[in-house]
Amino acid sequence: MSSETALATGRRARGFAPFLRSQMRNIAPFLTLIFLTAFFAFASPSFATLDNLGNILTQVSVTGIIAVGLTFVILCAEIDLSIASIANVTGIAVAYFTLQESYVNIANVPLPGVVAIILSILLCALLGLVNALGLTVIGIPSFIMTLAMMQIAAGISALLVRGQIAYKVPSLITTLGSGSIGGIPWIVIVAALMLLGGHLVLTYTRFGRYVYMVGGNREAAEYSGLNVKLILGAVMVISAVCSGIGGMLGVAHFGSAQQNEFDTYLLDSIAAVVVGGTSLFGGRGGIGNTIVGLFVLGVLNNGLDHVNIDSFLKILIRGLILLAALVINVYAQRLREKAAE
Amino acid sequence: MPEGQQPILELQGITKSFGGVEALRGVDFALYSGEIHGLVGENGAGKSTLMKIIAGVHTEFSGHFLVDGQERHFHSARDAHAAGIAMVHQELSVAPDLTVAENVFLGNQPINRFGLVQWRRMAREAGEQLARFGIDVDPMARLGDLPIGLQQLIEIARVLFSGARIVILDEPTSALSPPEVERLFATLKRLRQGGAAIVFISHFIEDILRVSDTVTVFRNGRKVAETASAATSKGALIEAMIGRGGEALEHSYTDDLMLPRPSDSSVILKVDQLSLARSLREVSFEARAGEVLGIYGFMGCGQQELSRILFGKLKPDGGTLAVEGTPKSFASTAAARRAGVALVPESRRDMLFHQEPVYKNISISILDRISSLLLKPARERDIAKRQVEQLQIRPPVVGLDLGMLSGGNQQKVALAKWLTYPPKLLVLCEPTRGMDVGAKNDVINIVRNLRARGLAIIVLSTEPETVLSLADRILVLKRGALVREFKNEPVSKDRLLEAA
Structure with a gap:
């Protein structure tokens, strides 16, 4: 710990203001969260209740599960636009492999629940692998590669359900997606565990360190003899698998599997990661930031329902908040660079 | 060195410092039309600094700067350009995604009275210019698709044909193959006959001796020698560049x-x-x-x-x-x-x-x-x-x-x-x-x-x-x-x- 103190003294030597500036990325989202919470608590008596906290947690769970993987991707200074589509296709796949009621007009392939789940996870992992290969072997920028994957996954979804809606998923998925234990919804527990797992991997494993280093300076990572392509490929697969899990639980949570069910989750997940303060330039941030970002988004979405506001205006307000967060993100990067000089 | 002729460019007592470190100390330099002037010196000897002053890149310095006998002070590279001075920098500065013709005419494409680019005329003229340089390429090819050496030749050609009277080339031959170097030299000699003044900076002393009329040696920000190229040798120039004994720092490795x-x-x-x-x-x-x-x-x-x-x-x-x-x-x-x-x-x-x-x-x-x-x-x-x-x-x-x-x-x-x-x-x-x-x-x-x-x-x-x-x-x-x-x-x- 002695070097920890040395680090602190090193920073103190530069004064408190530069330290604050270098921490801007973490402080700003937290202040935003406190401000929003205080505002809605003041504006609506029904907002600051234990019940409503439960609502908020449940509402952000699917986004949270998807955002775990996306955090890895953004930390590497890449992007994954296929998360929502992959979530959708995985949710549809797990329903496709489950026996549906007779009135559901889908030519599906009923399999035992465990097999259905495993096949669905394999499917999203495979789509992630295609993203990974396109990015690392062929060299397509992730923005374009995952844009293509967004269409591909949507196409598979469309072919599987053909405009119909499926309702049944394996019982394990039903429980995790819509059941609860001791009053706590399983989906919140799964989201919390995945966020915790993501945090542990990023903070305490060698792979997590590599993710930060590749995001911090890719050239330097390569000159340090790291297998940069392997790491980039791995985060794309992780992102796809997290999306797939979010998709399966989401389908159970909503009670149906259909086309375009997850469209809003792309923007929400990116917003959660970036609003939380993880740098779009890579190397800075983490799951802690993503959790703060999720709460900012959750409080905002939920709070706007509690105050009497034009529901069409809500969309605009969300957009403005996202813009503000992006501005802070870019400025925080610049302030930090200045503090480092 | 043509005697009795007025120099096209004359610098007197140029001193330039960067943050207290003197990069040039009281340098005199004269350039005559119809001359190829070689510059040699170690890294950091001051050659590039002097040339950047001439090309209007560095605008703060002390000393006199005369063009055609008139005292001038450039505020930018654009001023130098207007006075007929052009420089090819060591690093390639071309637009690889544009065509060869666009690169040749970068910044002054021929336009018609509606302000539209005259592509056909541009391609034809670019092709003619490059042909005079012995470069046979399709003027409408994308520049980035050509080999690096050819790209460099085209950049040099652009500067040489921009109508400049004074052309400065900083290390032009380092990326060129021997036949390309020959072509460059032939062109430089042709331009000299046309009355242009050319400054040629290179580490390759053989190249300098072959193509230049006069050679100037820099060391530690000073001009230490200026001689007719025919009257010196590689050994003598190297000796002047690194300086024996006297000025040497603690260990200059001048001895075996x-x-x-x-x-x-x-x-x-x-x-x-x-x-x-x-x-x-x-x-x-x-x-x-x-x-x-x-x-x-x-x-x-x-x-x-x-x-x-x-x-x-x-x-x-x-x-x-x-x-x-x-x-x-x-x-x-x-x-x-x-x-x-x-x-x-x-x-x-x-x-x-x-x-x-x-x-x-x-x-x-x-x-x-x-x-x-x-x-x-x-x-x-x-x-x-x-x-x-x-x-x-x-x-x-x-x-x-x-x-x-x-x-x-x-x-x-x-x-x-x-x-x-x-x-x-x-x-x-x-x-x-x-x-x-x-x-x-x-x-x-x-x-x-x-x-x-x-x-x-x-x-x-x-x-x-x-x-x-x-x-x-x-x-x-x-x-x-x-x-x-x-x-x-x-x-x-x-x-x-x-x-x-």
């Missing part, structure tokens, strides 16, 4: 240094017939355990590419390399590292994580040796502390962000990351560039220690001093080919320069 008898220890690296597009031509050599092999050459001689191939960052077009007798074809830098090769590139920015603490910078290359799945931060810090102590990195705080360290200390960190588990082969590019004397000595000692531990070390540098202070055996790389090996014989700075 005896290289030791070549080591007969085991061969760590064997490179055979390595080739890379226009950068390397059939390079073959060996590096042995406990030996420091120096590779010297001018900027652009292929050193950088060679080092990247050894570390798996670039793939060669031909040839093989073997580590301890096993042929290797590195798919990635990770593969090279696993095979026991380490590289410290010339740019610290490429090698280090400025926003991360020192200890993470040191441990990154060896994480897989000290931890399997989980990190061991305490172990990392211990290892980093030991390196920081051994290399005397200041301040000795491993938790400090790397960006807070001085340049010399950052360079030591770049070395430190390879030293806990030493590689078999360590490749160092410009290991002492930009360091003060103390830090240089530290690096020299570190390298000697590693040699004693049996590593094979390759030092690549464009500074003769760096190679001479470290190497046991020296190879000279010239335009991508090995041209000379110094071993078990006396060597000095002028012998190296002579060979290059």
Whole structure:
């Protein structure tokens, strides 16, 4: 710990203001969260209740599960636009492999629940692998590669359900997606565990360190003899698998599997990661930031329902908040660079 | 030098300093029309600074600046351009995504009265201009698709045909093949007949002697000699460039240094017939355990590419390399590292994580040796502390962000990351560039220690001093080919320069 103190003294030597500036990325989202919470608590008596906290947690769970993987991707200074589509296709796949009621007009392939789940996870992992290969072997920028994957996954979804809606998923998925234990919804527990797992991997494993280093300076990572392509490929697969899990639980949570069910989750997940303060330039941030970002988004979405506001205006307000967060993100990067000089 | 004629450009007593360091001290310089004027001097001698003053890049200086006998003061490169002065900089500055014709007419494309570009006219005129230069390319081809040497010729052609009366060429031949150099020289001579004045800066003294009428030598910001090219020799120019005795710093390597008898220890690296597009031509050599092999050459001689191939960052077009007798074809830098090769590139920015603490910078290359799945931060810090102590990195705080360290200390960190588990082969590019004397000595000692531990070390540098202070055996790389090996014989700075 002695070097920890040395680090602190090193920073103190530069004064408190530069330290604050270098921490801007973490402080700003937290202040935003406190401000929003205080505002809605003041504006609506029904907002600051234990019940409503439960609502908020449940509402952000699917986004949270998807955002775990996306955090890895953004930390590497890449992007994954296929998360929502992959979530959708995985949710549809797990329903496709489950026996549906007779009135559901889908030519599906009923399999035992465990097999259905495993096949669905394999499917999203495979789509992630295609993203990974396109990015690392062929060299397509992730923005374009995952844009293509967004269409591909949507196409598979469309072919599987053909405009119909499926309702049944394996019982394990039903429980995790819509059941609860001791009053706590399983989906919140799964989201919390995945966020915790993501945090542990990023903070305490060698792979997590590599993710930060590749995001911090890719050239330097390569000159340090790291297998940069392997790491980039791995985060794309992780992102796809997290999306797939979010998709399966989401389908159970909503009670149906259909086309375009997850469209809003792309923007929400990116917003959660970036609003939380993880740098779009890579190397800075983490799951802690993503959790703060999720709460900012959750409080905002939920709070706007509690105050009497034009529901069409809500969309605009969300957009403005996202813009503000992006501005802070870019400025925080610049302030930090200045503090480092 | 034409006597009695008025110089087209005359500089008197030019002094220029950067942050208190004088880059030029009282330099007089005159240029006549119909003259090719060669400039030689070591890196940092002041040639480029003087030329940037002439081209309007540096606008703050003291002294007199006369064009056609009139005192002038340029405020920008645009002013210089208007006065008929153009410069081709050392680094290629073309627009690779535009066509050849667009590049030739960059900034003054012919337009019709509606303000639209006259493509056909532009293509025709560009083709004619380039043909006069002996360049036969499709004017509508994308410039970036052409070989680098051709791109450079086209850039030079653009400047030469821009109508400038004074043309400055900074190292124009380093990326050119011998026939391209011939074409350039023929064109320069034709322009001279047309009355243009040309300044030609080059490390290749043979080129200067062949093409120029007059040659001026710079050393430490002073003009130390100006003679007719016909009346001097390569040896005399090198002597003037590096200066014997008198002005020399503590160790200038002007006297002969005896290289030791070549080591007969085991061969760590064997490179055979390595080739890379226009950068390397059939390079073959060996590096042995406990030996420091120096590779010297001018900027652009292929050193950088060679080092990247050894570390798996670039793939060669031909040839093989073997580590301890096993042929290797590195798919990635990770593969090279696993095979026991380490590289410290010339740019610290490429090698280090400025926003991360020192200890993470040191441990990154060896994480897989000290931890399997989980990190061991305490172990990392211990290892980093030991390196920081051994290399005397200041301040000795491993938790400090790397960006807070001085340049010399950052360079030591770049070395430190390879030293806990030493590689078999360590490749160092410009290991002492930009360091003060103390830090240089530290690096020299570190390298000697590693040699004693049996590593094979390759030092690549464009500074003769760096190679001479470290190497046991020296190879000279010239335009991508090995041209000379110094071993078990006396060597000095002028012998190296002579060979290059």
